[in-house]
Amino acid sequence: MTNGSGRLGSGGLGSGRRALLTLAAGGFAIGTGEFVMLGLLPQVAADLSVSVPQAGQLIAVYALGVVVGAPLLTAASMRHRRKTVLMVLMGWYAAGNLLSAAAPTFGLVMVARFATGLPHGAFFGAGAVVAASLVHESRRNSAMAVMFAGLTVANIVGVPLTTLLGQHAGWRLVYAIVGLIAAAAVAAIALAVPSAPVSVQRGALRAELRTFTKPEVWLVLGTAMLGGGGLFATFSYIAPMMTGIAGYTDSGVTWLLVLFGLGMTAGNLAGARLSDRFPARTLLLSLTAEIMVALAFIAGDHNRVAAALLVFLFPLTALAGLPALQGRVIAIAGGAPNLAAASLQAAFNIANSLGAYLGGLAIAAGLGYNSPNAVAAVLIAAGLLLAIGAVRVERRRSAQPHARGDISDDTAIEALSAVERARLERRPSLERG
Numbered sequence: 487m488t489n490g491s492g493r494l495g496s497g498g499l500g501s502g503r504r505a506l507l508t509l510a511a512g513g514f515a516i517g518t519g520e521f522v523m524l525g526l527l528p529q530v531a532a533d534l535s536v537s538v539p540q541a542g543q544l545i546a547v548y549a550l551g552v553v554v555g556a557p558l559l560t561a562a563s564m565r566h567r568r569k570t571v572l573m574v575l576m577g578w579y580a581a582g583n584l585l586s587a588a589a590p591t592f593g594l595v596m597v598a599r600f601a602t603g604l605p606h607g608a609f610f611g612a613g614a615v616v617a618a619s620l621v622h623e624s625r626r627n628s629a630m631a632v633m634f635a636g637l638t639v640a641n642i643v644g645v646p647l648t649t650l651l652g653q654h655a656g657w658r659l660v661y662a663i664v665g666l667i668a669a670a671a672v673a674a675i676a677l678a679v680p681s682a683p684v685s686v687q688r689g690a691l692r693a694e695l696r697t698f699t700k701p702e703v704w705l706v707l708g709t710a711m712l713g714g715g716g717l718f719a720t721f722s723y724i725a726p727m728m729t730g731i732a733g734y735t736d737s738g739v740t741w742l743l744v745l746f747g748l749g750m751t752a753g754n755l756a757g758a759r760l761s762d763r764f765p766a767r768t769l770l771l772s773l774t775a776e777i778m779v780a781l782a783f784i785a786g787d788h789n790r791v792a793a794a795l796l797v798f799l800f801p802l803t804a805l806a807g808l809p810a811l812q813g814r815v816i817a818i819a820g821g822a823p824n825l826a827a828a829s830l831q832a833a834f835n836i837a838n839s840l841g842a843y844l845g846g847l848a849i850a851a852g853l854g855y856n857s858p859n860a861v862a863a864v865l866i867a868a869g870l871l872l873a874i875g876a877v878r879v880e881r882r883r884s885a886q887p888h889a890r891g892d893i894s895d896d897t898a899i900e901a902l903s904a905v906e907r908a909r910l911e912r913r914p915s916l917e918r919g
Contacts, residue, residue, distance in 0.1 A: 502620040506632040508671075508678040509613045512576050513636025515668040516606055518644030519583050519661070520548065520838075525649035525743050526657045527725050533657065534592040538726055539846040544599050545722050546842045551603025552835035559608035560828035564694070568612050569681045573672050575605035575612070580668035587661040607835060610634075611828025614812060616679065630758075630812050638754045638805065641747025650740045694825040697818070703826060705876035706815050710833040711840065713773050713869030716780055716862035717804040718841030721746065724797070727855045732793040742797050749798040753805030761810035766877045769814075772807035773870040779803055780863040787856050814876075841865065 523530065523545055531541035563571040582602025589595040610633075617629045644667075652660040697703055720727075728734040728742055753772075760768040779799045786792035815826045844865070845858030 504678040505620055505680060506617055506629060508674045509572075509617055509633040510636030510639070511674050512572065512609060512613065512668075512671045513633055514640045514644060515576070515636075515664060515671045516579060516609065517637035517640030518648060518667065519579070519602065519664040520606070521641055521645045521743075522648045522652065522657075522660055522664070523548075524721055524746075525645060525725050525739055526652045526660065527723070528729075529652060530657050534595065536592050538723070539850045540592075542722055542842050542846045544596060545718070546839040546846075547596050548599040548603040548606075549718075549835035549838035549842070551600040552606040553832045553839070555604030556607025556611060556828040556832035556835075557825055559605060560611050560825050561694070563608065563612070567681055568616050569675065569679045571612050572609060572616070572675050572679060575609040576668055576672045576675060578605040579609065580665045580672065583661045583665035583668060587658045587665065603835065607828050607831030610831045611825075614816065614827045630809065634754055634808065634812075635751065638747060638750040641750050641801075642744055643747070645747060646740045646743045649743055650737070653736050653740070697826050698829075700818060702818050702876055702879050703815060703829075705872050705879060706811055706818070707829060707833040708872040709769070709773075709869045709876060710811050710830055711836045711869070712865050712872060713776065713807065714804065714834045714837030715841040715844070716776060716837075716864075716866035716869070717800065718838045719845040719858045719862040719865060720780065720783060720800060720841075722838075722842035722845050723849060723855060723858050727787060727858070728793060728797075730855045731787050732790050734790065734793075742794060745794060745798040746801050749801035750805045753802035754808060756802075757806035758809040760806070761813060765810040765814060766880065769807045769810040769873055770870070770877065772803050772810075773866060773873055775806075776800070776803040777863055777866045777870065780859055780866060783859040783862070784856060787859065 527538055527541050527545075530544065531538045534541065559575065563574075579602060582598060582604075586595060586598040586602060589598045613633050614630045617633045620629060648660045648663065651663075724742070724746070725736075725739050728739055729736065734742065757768055757772065779796055783793075783796045783800065786796050812827070812830060815830050818826065841858075841862070844861045848857035848861050849855060851857075
């Protein structure tokens with residue numbers, strides 16, 4: 487049961503946990519379907535008779551589907567119950583993966599991957615809003631991190647196991663299995679996620695769109711796009727990089743993907759705890775550390791031990807900033823968080839597409855399989871500059887929250903965590919984080 491604010495009362499804690507875990511199950515399906523291509527890129531390229539950089543376009547086109555689908559499907563679904571929306575989007579994801587498994591040619595696989603990406607961002611956007619509504623506002627970042635933990639756990643369990651399966655039984659079977667996992671997630675959502683009434687008011691879409699008049703939103707989205715692009719520039723080509731440079735076998739790549747997933751999980755959990763208290767500081771430190779890891783990868787990917795350590799550290803530093811970005815964009819949006827949350831997912835998948843594309847260009851130019859690491863460092867450095875700009879804008883607005891009589895800004899401040907609000911009340915010009 488929920489209280490008047492729509493959050494769980496004491497009697498609803500168990501159902502709230504079940505709902506969060508169910509959302510995590512959806513994240514697990516999406517995480518497996520999205521990232522398994524990283525470990526199977528050489529096999530997919532060989533089966534479809536294309537080069538590895540060409541096969542990398544399958545990663546980019548999936549990400550493009552997320553970018554297109556996130557805002558459009560979110561806007562189209564605002565007048566429907568979020569539980570229904572989550573079920574439809576996950577069912578769509580299931581169908582897209584089954585189509586990917588059956589598509590006979592590279593062109594049709596491209597179409598299938600684009601179609602599969604369409605519901606991705608809208609699902610995580612709606613899921614983030616649902617997760618935030620289930621807990622007290624001081625624990626919103628942590629609640630959203632539980633949902634995203636499904637994605638990170640997918641990289642510990644789902645991706646390595648399906649990669650191993652794909653190397654022996656074919657990548658098409660893998661996508662068929664991902665489709666079945668997504669179908670099971672639909673059933674879990676039907677059973678566990680509460681069916682809250684639709685609360686969309688007249689003019690709600692205009693309110694959602696007004697969020698994008700705030701420079702802070704664009705700075706957060708740009709940070710996600712460029713900072714995340716660095717991660718995908720490297721890891722879109724991690725399989726050929728590790729087999730061609732570090733000397734790992736195909737089976738060795740499977741265990742490296744386990745390390746990748748462990749790094750994502752550790753970064754997500756650590757970032758969730760830290761960002762509830764120090765959002766800006768957590769974001770800036772994570773991006774700085776990510777740059778250092780990318781630069782170390784340029785020199786260290788020739789050594790097996792160093793490469794394995796960096797495969798763990800890279801996603802750890804990248805994911806540590808995710809809860810801060812997700813919490814920040816929802817807080818800025820205030821009472822109109824749907825499009826903002828979905829757009830952050832779109833930004834991350836622009837990062838996916840941008841990183842895969844630029845990393846592929848570097849390889850195709852003859853710079854070698856470790857050249858995407860240099861591309862990664864440049865992209866992350868650009869993201870860090872945007873993050874610094876976002877923090878500065880945030881501090882100025884916090885110092886004068888009523889300067890322009892912007893009611894939506896007041897709503898955003900009310901949406902901050904209890905810790906942040908208490909600090910703002912004590913010192914209006916406080917440097918948060």
